[in-house]
Amino acid sequence: MDKIKQNSPVLFYFNHSKKWLAKISKKDSLHTHIGVIKHSDAIGKEYGSRLVTNKDKYVYLLKPTMYDYVMKIQHGTQIVYPKDIGYIIARAGIQSGQKILEIGTGSGSLTSCIASIVKPRGHVYTFDVDENFMKIAEKNIEKAGVSKYVTQHNQDLKIAKKMPLKDMDVALIDLGDPWVVIPQVREMLKGSGSIFAICPTMNQLEKLTMALVENEFTDIESTEHILRTIEAREGKTRHSFQGIGHTTYLCFARKAFFGRKSKKSSSKTTKSVSKTSKKTTKTTKTTKTTKKTAKKASKKTS
Structure with a gap:
């Protein structure tokens, strides 16, 4: 049984719009339009119990939630x-x-x-x-x-x-x-x-x-x-x-990781490969031209 003690948090509940959150102290009282609520009256009671104010109004002693x-x-x-x-x-x-x-x-x-x-x-x-x-x-x-x-x-x-x-x-x-x-x-x-x-x-x-x-x-x-x-x-x-x-x-x-950096890197690599390919193509063409020239020179000599 969870009982209310000194320094216990309590929600004094009258209705949806009238409720008061307090830390219990023996010397304190809560003065409201429905009467006086003495903290000392709550000590020793189980959460969920109710008190009667001096104006004969019921107040429920609820354990506060984070809400x-x-x-x-x-x-x-x-x-x-x-x-x-x-x-x-x-x-x-x-x-x-x-x-x-x-x-x-x-x-x-x-x-x-x-x-x-x-x-x-x-x-x-x-x-x-x-x-x-x-x-x-x-x-x-x-x-x-x-x-x-x-x-x-x-x-x-x-x-x-x-x-x-x-x-x-x-x-x-x-x-x-x-x-x-x-x-x-x-x-x-x-x-x-x-x-x-x-x-x-x-x-x-x-x-x-x-x-x-x-x-x-x-x-x-x-x-x-x-x-x-x-x-x-x-x-x-x-x-x-x-x-x-x-x-x-x-x-x-x-x-997340969109891969933008890798795309840029991939793009650079593609360009590099493309350039290398072009150089290779040029070298191949130059080699072929050199061979043709050598053949013509050989015929003239003969």
């Missing part, structure tokens, strides 16, 4: 939503033990989710240039309990002369101009390594796709994911009038 952490984190920037994160994980085949490169930490929502997948043997290396956002992300990553599996770097990879990482399994890019770092990402990825870029607009997708082709990426795919919630109630089930609409476009690709 809850993502939806409740402090927003320094626009976050990547779970509906998009889920597809990223599935399409890129992210799993425990992998090394993940992230460019653009933001608020750390994607960072936290990916770290929870690759742990305990894997690691996320995330880069950002804004120290204020990095501090917010650090707190969010710590709240999600995955700090041990994340290393934050305050570095601009756009201007880096030497890449700090190599043999990465997956690269995640959340920048306004993702196409700028594609050459750098390619250098750090394994062969067939996956890349996912977060693009708010279609114009970004166009520029990004051109850069991916130029830098020898294949299996390029751009998608948008819309999540529709349903209000399921007896006799009046319908879709919800509220919900998250467009969040972002996702662009996926894999590192």
Whole structure:
């Protein structure tokens, strides 16, 4: 039986739109419109139990999932939503033990989710240039309990002369101009390594796709994911009038080797062989001419 203790994380759930995420502390209380929730009342109870507030409202004590952490984190920037994160994980085949490169930490929502997948043997290396956002992300990553599996770097990879990482399994890019770092990402990825870029607009997708082709990426795919919630109630089930609409476009690709260098080399070899062949032909013609001349000279002499 998983019981709630001091410092245990708890999601106080009233309904879909009214829920609060907190770390249990004996001295703390949560003051809400449905009444006061005392943390001490939760200690010793099993997850899934319920408390009654001073206004006779039921609150359920739920164990937070990574989804809850993502939806409740402090927003320094626009976050990547779970509906998009889920597809990223599935399409890129992210799993425990992998090394993940992230460019653009933001608020750390994607960072936290990916770290929870690759742990305990894997690691996320995330880069950002804004120290204020990095501090917010650090707190969010710590709240999600995955700090041990994340290393934050305050570095601009756009201007880096030497890449700090190599043999990465997956690269995640959340920048306004993702196409700028594609050459750098390619250098750090394994062969067939996956890349996912977060693009708010279609114009970004166009520029990004051109850069991916130029830098020898294949299996390029751009998608948008819309999540529709349903209000399921007896006799009046319908879709919800509220919900998250467009969040972002996702662009996926894999590192490949187009053989462009070998083609150039092959072309040079062909030209060289052609030149050698021409020289040989000229030499043969010269030899034949010399023989004819020698024959004519011999007849005249006789």
